[in-house]
Amino acid sequence: MAKAKQKKQKSFFPYIKWFWILFGSGLFFFLLLFLLAAWGAFGEMPTFEHLENPSTNLATELISSDGKTLGKFYLEDNRTDVSYDELPQNLIDALIASEDIRFHNHSGIDARGTLRAMFFLGKRGGASTISQQLARQLFVGVRSRNKFETIKQKAMEWVIATRLERSYTKEEIMSMYLNIYDFGNNADGIRSASRIYFGKEPKDLKLEESAMLVGMLQNSSLYNPLRREELTWKKRNTVLGQLARYEYITEAERDSLQAMEINLNYNPESHREGLATYFRMYMQKWLNGWVKENPKPDGEKYNIYLDGLKVYTTIDSRMQKNAEDAVEAHMKNLQAEFFLQNTPKKNPTTPFLDLTKGAIDTIMRQAMKRSDRWRILKGQGKTAKEIEKTFHEKTEMTVFDWNSDSYEKDTILTPMDSIRYYKTFLRTAMMSMEPQTGHVKAWVGGVDYKHFQYDNVYQGARQAGSTFKPFVYAAAIDQLRYSPCDSLPDNQYCIEPLKHGNPEAWCPKNSDGKYSGKNMTLKHALANSVNTVTAQLMDKVGPKSVATIARSMGIKREILEVPSIALGTPDASVYEMVGAFGTFANQGVYVKPVMVTRIEDRNGTVLFEYVPETKDVLSKDVAYAMVNLMEGVTQYGSGGRLRHTYGKNQTMYKKIMTGYPYELTNPIAGKTGTTQNQSYGWFMGMVPNLVTGVWVGGENRAVHFKRLLYGQGASTALPIWGLYMKKNYENEELGVSKDAFEEPEELSINVDCTKVLKELQEDLDTEDDLEDLGF
Template sequence: MAKVTKKKKPNTTGFFKYVKWFWILFASGVLCVALIFLLASWGLLGIDMPEYEYLENPQTNLATEIISSDGKTLGKFYLDDNRTPVPYDSLPSNLVNALIATEDARFYDHSGIDAFGFMRALAYLGKKGGASTITQQLARQLFVGVRSKNKVEAIRQKIMEWVLATRLERQYTKEEIIAMYLNQYDFLNNADGIRSASKIYFGKEPQELKTEESAVLVGMLKNSSYFNPIRREELVTNRRNTVLGQMAKYGYISEKEKDSLQALKMDINYNPESHKEGLATYFRMYLQGFMNDWIQKNPKPAIDGARDKWSLWLDGLKIYTTIDSRMQANAEDAVRQHMAKLQAEFFHQNTPDRNPTAPFLDLDKTEIDRIMERAMRTSDRWRIMKDEGKSEKQIRESFTKKTEMTVFDWNSDGRERDTIMTPLDSIRYYKTFLRAAMMSMEPQTGHVKAWVGGIDYRHFQYDNVYQGSRQAGSTFKPFVYAAAIDQLRLSPCDEYPDILYCIEANKHGNLEPWCPKNADGKYSGKDFTLKAALANSVNTVTAQLIDRVGPRSVVSIVKNLGLDKEILEVPAIALGTPEFNVYEMVGAYGTFANQGVYVKPVMVTRIEDKNGTVLFEYVPETKDVLSKDVAYTMVNLMEGVTQGGSGTRLRHSYKKNATEYKEIITGYPYGFTNPIAGKTGTTQNQSDGWFMGMVPNLVTGVWVGGEERSVHFKSITYGQGAAMALPIWGMYMKKNYDNKDLGISDGEFEKPENLSIRVDCSEPAEEQQDDLEIEEDLEDLDF
């Protein structure tokens, strides 16, 4: 009988022992992690965790956004964070795909912590990538801060990230987490959040980003300081291509698309956003004052722990303005183009050989020293050094020491150049520059469409639209004519002689006899119709009109037109001695275009908080000042200025054989054929040049002059309003008409029915009156 051998059982005791210890260790690890999470959430590990309420509504500083009437961002008010959040729906899919492919491929599969990524990072010591999920990175940005170099502290921070990441996942959807992350990240160069980054680096809204542009921004998430597209183009291009490779790896784009996109040159369209750069800088600074005043008068609703006042810099308000970004750009371009040419001619005429006291004219050394002394004492340098406790001697000495500085220069790239000069020389240098201002308004609504307060806000921060008041010159004459037509029922066809005309002393408050001369100092002896007299700025005719109606009547109308300043009620005001700013003048002239109804200029239509709650809506302020007949008659009078007066050059086209003067000043290809009403203005010694121009739905005022009245052209050739200011209006309107979407009228001004004032001087007065009576009789008949 065969021997039966028993099969030896394998010894499994050792194997099960290892399995048992594996599960013990695994369970212990899970319990430890759970315990760490629990203790951390209770605050027992010395980690300060945010309250649940804060987690539900993280307090992030938000920039206040200034929005144009055509929906564009004009600029922002912010302290450190130039952040304007956008919802997930406004993010392009290519941006989200690039983010997930590069930063967290399993984002939709985990609950805040990627266990696989964590184990991989431990196994390879981080050489094959880290383990931080998008949610963890968001937690770090919102609550944890910069990773500490201390290992113990770094571990505590990591634990805090884990706990907060799981809480965030419970509190928000995946889409909300992505939006919060991209809105929170600092992309450098004042680009806080994805919207600012899109605008600053590519000049577009996030939803307009191309795939390769999204890849650039996602690439910066690794380290925006290191991957800075402005300073490290090659490095950022390589990082962009890495992101595109990740997108291909995870199937978001094809290999063919990846290859073609990686071959593209990185196209950065850098648009820096700061308080001194960008569109409508002067308007934004006016708006800052407007908002500060509004905040003082409108307390913030009481919320536990919140500020009791709105913050222009932190609360993410939205300010909806009347400014049209397209018209604003046209206005700034027109000012820049004309003023560069005008300034070049001014420099040409004010060389040391031609004018030893340049840039000042007709001043002696004592007067010039007085101007320079005043400029020194009001400078930032003087104020800062005085606040630092420096003596007057030390301050004065600092003005005579040469120093490196960046100054304004029309001929340099970016209109700046580096130089070395004394601060006192820099003051004189800046006095040489002519300043400009313009404002454009829709007369029917009062909506201000464009606002340019100067030639460059970085170097000339005084706003000549609103802050600066200058003598109005002949642009004041229409107010005298309006008073005469309103009270005396005069017609543009009525005639007055151009002769020496004196208003004796003690009449109309006049202390001495007043006998004004014309600009050329001559009297033609001819009879001028009112239309021709206004078109040619005949001073003697204006004197006769103010003598008939009296200065008080003129001042009364002027105040009703929004020019509410103290004005001496003397005859001399007829020639424009009172001082007004461009803002006031545009509002007043708008009354003529708006059939006699004054509408106060409006800049802000609505203010909202960050949640869209309306905090303010404007209410129009209007006043009936003139009848429709008188307003239309004034428009008709001022049409004569561009038909046969000082504004006729608006009708001219460019000529190749133009003289040097025409090349610089009048050689612009205007060629307007549509109805235009306007008035030029020039003050004594050519210190101020004005042009007020109107079409039916747009009134625009332009002023040009030096900071000091002694800084001006020597002759009327260049120093008149038709040469200094009118070209800016012409270039601006030409650009506006080129864009049909703006809807700028090129038609006739609306004529009132049954106009009772004769405006057609080619038709005999009796015949025109008969026609009017026939029309009135027909209206009375009952058909």
């Protein structure tokens, strides 16, 4: 019996021996694998410096004055880091419950999880900790399908994970992991993901939203809510189940949340979509210029696509949204009327007016040779004849269309027909600025950046029309001490030949070709753009004085010093005109428009701070007198439509002037402008703390309304200003002034024209007279 027992003990001993041999061998193999990886036998390992500063590409972020992200510049990675403090607790809980429940208890490797994964061959879950997953994302790369390579990569992950744990806190590791992960659809990092999928910042994520994003961490391509909503929904519910399993939430809460659908608020972030697209493209060029002139301390250039700069802009996202909404509402309405009036039946040369076939062919050929198609094919070595042939071959394309929900439609056109099609669309530009600081608050360069990429705010320079007249009046008040109440006769007036450098006599007519023969105040004359009075003022001060004042107020384009500039022949951009009119509102001090207040690097170090560029141009008296003059435009001139509903064309006004009547009652100074043949319409409007300019016109001067009633600035541009300001006033937080313009303490110029205007109003007692004044 004893022998049998001894035999049984002896037979069991080999198993124990082999167990320890295998266990020791496994442990030795594990340690050897760990050491080989640490020594770099499986590939170069990151240095300590690299671990301390892992290289991750960061997008440059444009931030509005009210703290919102306007857009980003990136090549592949649309990433903006957030700190641990900016992460919601529900996201942290979901990540730990789903990915690494012992995260706070290990040093990079979860021994229990590793043994479990080895024993059950991964069937009960993997063993990768958050630290290991971060190591793979940062330094190891995509997992190989080769088993031997996979083992080597796993060993490297172990080593790097333990080193990361020594270099960073648990909170830093967690935020780094969430910041670096690619959630798909240009959502690089948790901030982009929460903004793109749910339209909010990470701190505002709800629990079910955090659970969806955590579920995507396993495979964002597979669990893509845009492509595989049901699969993503199931994965989200698995994460919610893990939260209940580890008692972060109750079972009742789990059941309630799992029953919910995935409610996406998809906000794609691309360079051609979103808020302030034209401004963002302007800023891209501005930043490219800035980095050339402002290198890093080591002489290397900053990369706006990779270095994670934070650019603090002056744009107010709320005012920008108001501006874009106003442009969209009016331009859609205006375009519909333009199409109605400019059909091939009514105008065989549509969309052009007053052009011969030869002139139209020239315009079309020039557009063809400026197109991207021509440039690309020419770069491929095609001959001009071969390229031109392709412009007459029908092809599938997506074009802009106001009548489609997405403002796009698929069609089949020849490229030449598409050029003509796009020329039928009216273009616009709008900029809004705080005159005291020069801070640009809104910038709309066109109707749709995706299809019309020319920025009419800064790039576009068009004839200013009657909006140039205030420079003439400013010169007269400044040099001759005229008052808004002084009067001049409305008679035909000619400037003699050779005078002021003009080779011939210059005898401008009023827009309606009529002359009242009566004396009228300067305030009345400017309010109604009376050309004869403007010509007399030009003769008195000379074109050189007018050009000098305009240049001092920021008009950089060439100004020929001839009398005709009085009627607005010089070209100017909306950017320049807003800056110039800001001088009037800012008591005669020109402040150069500014778009960027500060630039920081990814660590928060300030690289740039704006210093205002100012210039004293006019005295306070002259500036206030000019404001008073331009208030007349909205009181009883062509800008009166902002206030009144008088006139015989109410049906037309309501049809074409989107949002009419505007019924604004606060003090407003402004000037409308209409160029020859009503090709371009302008409106420059001011309240004490906001100056806004609007331009509307065709790409070519021959694209315009036939009738002045529809094509004048008061009909095309002013409605955008009216809509924009009404929206601004609806939000009192914006602080847009309704007060009167500040009057200088010792005003030496008489601006009280009450008596003169009363006499004028007595002469204007018929509806026709009021209509002539723009009511």
